[in-house]
Amino acid sequence: MDIQVRPLTPLEGSLWEVRMDRRKVTFRSESEARAFVQTLQARLAAPHALPLAEQRQA
Template sequence: MKILVRPTTTPKGSCWQVCLDQHAVSFRSEAEARRFVTVLEERLKAPHVLPDWSRRIAS
């Protein structure tokens, strides 16, 4: 996943966007945008337990 932090201007004024591939999330400040990216990357790197589908199918 490509993550990009960039400044942008909207009719409501200036803000910062975090672009995740083709999706964009807007923030009031660069600091808020970078905190979001930090949390997102930590969650993506965290271990994830996948469900055991063989048990669910057998039930």
């Protein structure tokens, strides 16, 4: 997944945008945007167990 953090305008105090492939989420500050990205990356990297029925079919 391609994740990008960028300001929406060059003005200080502007809104920030996090792009995740084609999806966009707007935040009030850079720190909120970066905290979201940090949480997202931690969740993506976390181990995920498959349900037993799916494990048998794989």
